[in-house]
Amino acid sequence: MPLDAPRSQTTLTSTARMKHLFDVRPRVSEPYPVLCGEGPVDALHSVWRPEWRQAVVVGDSNTAALFGKPLALRLRELGCEVLELEFPAGEPSKTRATKERLEDAMLAARIERGACIVAVGGGVVLDLAGFLAATYLRGIAHIHVATTLLAQVDAAIGGKTAVDTPFGKNLIGAFHHPRAVLLDQAALRSLPLVELRHGLAECVKHAVIRDEMLFKSLERLTSFDDPPSAELILRSVAVKVAIVAVDPLEHGERRSLNFGHTVAHAIEAATNHTTAHGAAVAIGMIIEARLAVMKGWLPKDALDRIVALLERIGLPVRAPCAFDAAAPFFAIDKKTSEGRIQCALPEQLGVFGAHDGQWTRSVTLAELLRAWT
Ligand SMILES: NC(=O)c1ccc[n+]([C@@H]2O[C@H](COP(=O)([O-])OP(=O)(O)OC[C@H]3O[C@@H](n4cnc5c(N)ncnc54)[C@H](O)[C@@H]3O)[C@@H](O)[C@H]2O)c1
Structure with missing residues (x-):
């Protein structure tokens, strides 16, 4: 089967420096765009829906400060109520315990069903925050801002969300597709x-x-x-x-x-x-x-x-x-x-x-x- 080619130049839309290159069409849920380039703040603005009055920006101890902060700032400028959440970087954080802590913080902040989670980081953040979005109030919207190469080429796309358990990896999770995926090329410059x-x-x-x-x-x-x-x-x-x-x-x-x-x-x-x-x-x-x-x-x-x-x-x-x-x-x-x-x-x-x-x-x-x- 031929590969899905990037969208043709005629249908290509771009934000300041990010281009809308693919649409993921998973059939089981609505299609969503994949934007790639530099400038995720403007790109986030371009995919944000007016009905999302609350935003939860989730990052790890590296990505929250580096990439989450500017996104949270723009969302506040858009008039959103923004909750910023963070957990220690690394695979050991991809657990039910971390998810529960984030859920409790969202409940305490009265985050409602009409909110959107913005997951900012590598595969660990996207898997965990995606699963959070899949189950919070039986499911809310989320957007992936992928900042590692692994997340950009793989984890950000396809709707697989999960956490690890002592019995094995990714054993508890759900399919829950994001509403948009932003692949931040500039972020790769700081990647070890x-x-x-x-x-x-x-x-x-x-x-x-x-x-x-x-x-x-x-x-x-x-x-x-x-x-x-x-x-x-x-x-x-x-x-x-x-x-x-x-x-x-x-x-x-x-x-x-x-x-x-x-x-x-x-x-x-x-x-x-x-x-x-x-x-x-x-x-x-x-x-x-x-x-x-x-x-x-x-x-x-x-x-x-x-x-x-x-x-x-x-x-x-x-x-x-x-x-x-x-x-x-x-x-x-x-x-x-x-x-x-x-x-x-x-x-x-x-x-x-x-x-x-x-x-x-x-x-x-x-x-x-x-x-x-
Ligand atoms: N859902 C899927 O389809 C899918 C596919 C493949 C992998 N995964 C999952 O992805 C996870 C691995 O993801 P990963 O390799 O991105 O690891 P990761 O998320 O742990 O990120 C690696 C490290 O890089 C740091 N980091 C992230 N972006 C950075 C940047 N731009 N500059 C500097 N540091 C940065 C992170 O804080 C972390 O310390 C695994 O849990 C795996 O199971 C999921």
């Missing part, structure tokens, strides 16, 4: 190099499952020390937008986006979330691709190119924990069905198809163990 690398892991995933040209573009890059070009980011975003449009609730093709994630989520849980998601995805893609090669489902050449690219980016390529530590978490992975572990495995670079109507393949613990090292 290691976080850029984590975002590139999801770009590689998109390339492997659906866009060989994107894979080749990544292979051609001579340095990974600066934010990737807007063109490269948008190519990666286009993969996510296209897949979410055909399968918003992950009944079929959207499962391809889980390439590397069965292993990644087990590693994250086994290491108590000290392994960052992007790093875990890099390792997970290698282990799952190796398993696919062992089973004869993926050519060895594809595995070699994936490993070489991830190594050049500077991402880890070996599991940070023993297999025995990760094994218990496979049983509770969301994709596990009738006790069988499921992996989303590509068949060539840029090609991912269903087999007997299934987008994932059953694998055994013994097979995963063989692929682990």
Whole structure:
């Protein structure tokens, strides 16, 4: 299926420095725009609806001050009542306990159903604040302002919201689509190099499952020390937008986006979330691709190119924990069905198809163990 191309020049609208490049059309809820560029304050103004009289700006201990404050200021200028909320940065905050604390603060501030949450940050903030929006007073509107590369190419789009539990990652959550997504390119300049690398892991995933040209573009890059070009980011975003449009609730093709994630989520849980998601995805893609090669489902050449690219980016390529530590978490992975572990495995670079109507393949613990090292 062809990728959703960026909107044509004739339909393209722009704020001061942000362009409306895609519409996500999830079918299960109303379409929403993805704006990309610099100047999220003006862009937020352009997507704000007059009926949202209250705003809740949610960020973490890094993003609230850096990016949330100017947005809150503009919303106040628009006449909104604004509540600013913040929690400690990092995956350990993505819990039911943090969500409860934010909910109580919103209830105490008499935030009503007509409010809109503005989530400002990386994937942790967007997942948590999106889930908050999904359940607060049975669901209110929210907007994503994505400030990490990982959030821009992946987490901001598609309506998956969740928190982690001691039993595993993202196990409690909901589908709840934002009303608009702003990809702030200027924010990437302050992003630590290691976080850029984590975002590139999801770009590689998109390339492997659906866009060989994107894979080749990544292979051609001579340095990974600066934010990737807007063109490269948008190519990666286009993969996510296209897949979410055909399968918003992950009944079929959207499962391809889980390439590397069965292993990644087990590693994250086994290491108590000290392994960052992007790093875990890099390792997970290698282990799952190796398993696919062992089973004869993926050519060895594809595995070699994936490993070489991830190594050049500077991402880890070996599991940070023993297999025995990760094994218990496979049983509770969301994709596990009738006790069988499921992996989303590509068949060539840029090609991912269903087999007997299934987008994932059953694998055994013994097979995963063989692929682990
Ligand atoms: N919902 C989805 O579809 C989806 C998809 C992929 C990943 N995720 C989730 O995303 C999370 C990972 O997201 P992440 O990698 O963005 O991590 P993150 O949100 O923890 O951000 C990484 C770090 O960068 C800081 N930061 C954010 N923007 C910054 C900026 N512009 N300048 C300086 N520092 C900045 C944050 O405060 C944090 O310390 C995981 O929980 C993962 O499960 C969700």
